Amino acid sequence: MEYRLGPAQQAADGREITLEVKNLKVYYSTPTGDVRAVDDVSFHVYKGEILGLVGESGCGKTTTAMAILRMVQPPGRIVSGQVLLDGVDLVKLNESQLRQVRWNTLALIPQGAMNSLNPVMRIHTQIAEAIVTHEGKQPKDKLKQRILDLLTMVGLPSRVYDMYPHELSGGMKQRVCIAMAIALHPSLIIADEPTSALDVVVQRVVGQTLLDVKKRLDVSMILIGHDMGLQAQLVDRIAVMYAGHMVEVAPVRAIFAEPLHPYTQLLIESIPSIKERKPLKLTEGLTHDLRNPPPGCIFQERCPKVMEVCRMERPQLRPIRPEHYVACYLYE
Numbered sequence: 001m002e003y004r005l006g007p008a009q010q011a012a013d014g015r016e017i018t019l020e021v022k023n024l025k026v027y028y029s030t031p032t033g034d035v036r037a038v039d040d041v042s043f044h045v046y047k048g049e050i051l052g053l054v055g056e057s058g059c060g061k062t063t064t065a066m067a068i069l070r071m072v073q074p075p076g077r078i079v080s081g082q083v084l085l086d087g088v089d090l091v092k093l094n095e096s097q098l099r100q101v102r103w104n105t106l107a108l109i110p111q112g113a114m115n116s117l118n119p120v121m122r123i124h125t126q127i128a129e130a131i132v133t134h135e136g137k138q139p140k141d142k143l144k145q146r147i148l149d150l151l152t153m154v155g156l157p158s159r160v161y162d163m164y165p166h167e168l169s170g171g172m173k174q175r176v177c178i179a180m181a182i183a184l185h186p187s188l189i190i191a192d193e194p195t196s197a198l199d200v201v202v203q204r205v206v207g208q209t210l211l212d213v214k215k216r217l218d219v220s221m222i223l224i225g226h227d228m229g230l231q232a233q234l235v236d237r238i239a240v241m242y243a244g245h246m247v248e249v250a251p252v253r254a255i256f257a258e259p260l261h262p263y264t265q266l267l268i269e270s271i272p273s274i275k276e277r278k279p280l281k282l283t284e285g286l287t288h289d290l291r292n293p294p295p296g297c298i299f300q301e302r303c304p305k306v307m308e309v310c311r312m313e314r315p316q317l318r319p320i321r322p323e324h325y326v327a328c329y330l331y332e
Contacts, residue, residue, distance in 0.1 A: 016047035018188050018220040019068070024081035026060075026067045029074075033291040037063040037076070039244040042317070045188065050214060050221040052235035052252070054228065054267065058287070060244040061224045062111075065190045068222075069108060070098050086187060104134055107181040109191040113173035117165040123151075123176055124161045130183050150179040153216065154209050171202035175209055182213055189213075190222045195230060207234050229271050232256055237323070240264045243287050243298045246317055250324040260326040262303045297329070305330060 026038035038060045045051045053061050066072045068083050070090055083090040085106060093101065102108075110116040118126055127147045132138060138146075144161075151160055154175040165173055174194055181189050191210060195203040207230060214221055223235055231238060231252070238255050240248040240263065248261040259265045285302040288294055294301065297310040309329050317327040 017044050018047045018086065019045040019222075020082075020084040021064070021068065022082040022084070024064065024067055024083065025079040026063050026072055026076060027079050028076045030291065035290045036244050036293060037290065038067060039293070041081075041241070041244070041246050043239050043246060043249055045220050045222060046236075047187075047220055048214070048218045049236040050210070050223055050234060052231040052238040053222055053224045053241065054226055054231055054238060055241035056226055056267075059241045061226075061241055062192055063244075064241070065108070065192055065222065065224060068190065069102065069106065100134075103130055103181075103186065104184050105186050105188065107184070107186040107189045109174075109177050109181045109189060109194050111192045111194070111196060113170070113177045114165060116177060117173060119165055121164075122161075123163055123165070123168075127176075127180050127183055130180055134184055150183055151176075153182070153213065154179045155205070155212075169202075170198050171205055174198065174202075174206050178206075178209055178213060182217060182219070185217060186219065188220045188222070190224070192224045193226075194223075195227070196225070203230060210234065226267075228267050240267065243293070244290060245298050246327070247299065248324075248326045248328075249317070250321075250326075254321070254324050260320060260324070260331060261299075261328050262305050262330075263299050297327075 021044070022042050024038055024041045027034040027036055041060070041064060043051070053064065055061055063072065063076070067078055068090065070093070072078060078091060081091065085101070090098070090101065124144070124147050127150065128143055131143065131146070148158055148161060151158065156172060156175055156179070160168065160172065160176065168176065194210070195206050198206060210221065210223070211234060213219065223231065225231060235252050237249065237251050239246060240261065242263050248255065248259070248264045255264065256268060259268050288298065288301055294311070296312050297303070297315055300306045300310045303310065307329060315327045315329050317325045319325050320331050
């Protein structure tokens with residue numbers, strides 16, 4: 001059965017929705033119970049926007065991305081939920097249909113470029129392999145020019161065409177991965193912490209490359225990370241995760257001007273200031289055992305503003321202002 005795109009989904013304001021995740025749950029089986037890595041997460045990505053998915057390490061960001069790509073490995077499993085890409089539920093597709101979706105419609109920029117590129121294959125061979133696998137054999141001259149155009153689009157010189165991964169710097173390898181991700185013009189790209197192993201100067205270069213790609217191809221992106229300063233420069237909206245739950249979603253300007261959830265406030269306060277000296281604010285305590293979440297709010301054990309109601313019933317993600325959603329009883 002061939003996979004075909006469905007009709008574009010639309011939000012209430014008329015904007016097209018490329019991706020909609022509904023009530024997604026991803027658990028990992030252990031001898032002592034299921035680890036609830038992603039627990040009832042919902043969000044959407046508009047056409048042509050960059051959505052930042054942020055939170056501390058272990059909060060479920062990458063697991064969410066792997067679930068969207070249907071790449072969760074055992075003992076992990078998708079327990080329930082929908083992942084609607086252009087109106088088609090990816091959770092229901094078989095492996096053959098998924099092969100048509102990946103790279104054609106849905107692409108990944110991995111976190112570790114060196115671990116993702118084959119060290120014994122030249123760059124042009126690796127990019128060509130992705131193109132030929134999905135589109136069939138191509139004339140050599142046209143395929144070469146197409147690969148050179150991709151390298152130019154991500155700001156790499158033509159000499160990279162014949163080079164091996166070990167001959168490239170970290171930033172160049174990351175841009176090769178970006179070139180591979182956009183090779184088939186997907187409608188959605190997931191960038192999993194693409195700048196985490198790079199210095200701040202190269203981070204800026206890679207970040208600008210992502211913005212250029214988004215503008216040229218009008219592609220939607222999910223940018224995963226925990227660097228709030230970098231997110232502020234690159235994304236249109238931010239979705240904040242904590243312990244497998246979505247706690248706040250808002251336009252980037254709104255969330256930095258007035259973060260509502262206590263966890264979001266602490267994340268933003270952790271950004272060092274270049275204007276004044278001040279101690280970094282730390283979040284006390286540890287995340288609860290993901291096999292046995294407490295009743296009520298999942299942030300209650302570390303929240304400086306916890307109330308009695310927070311320990312009784314879990315708050316739902318609700319709109320507090322236009323496009324600004326938060327799961328917190330402070331705004332009930």
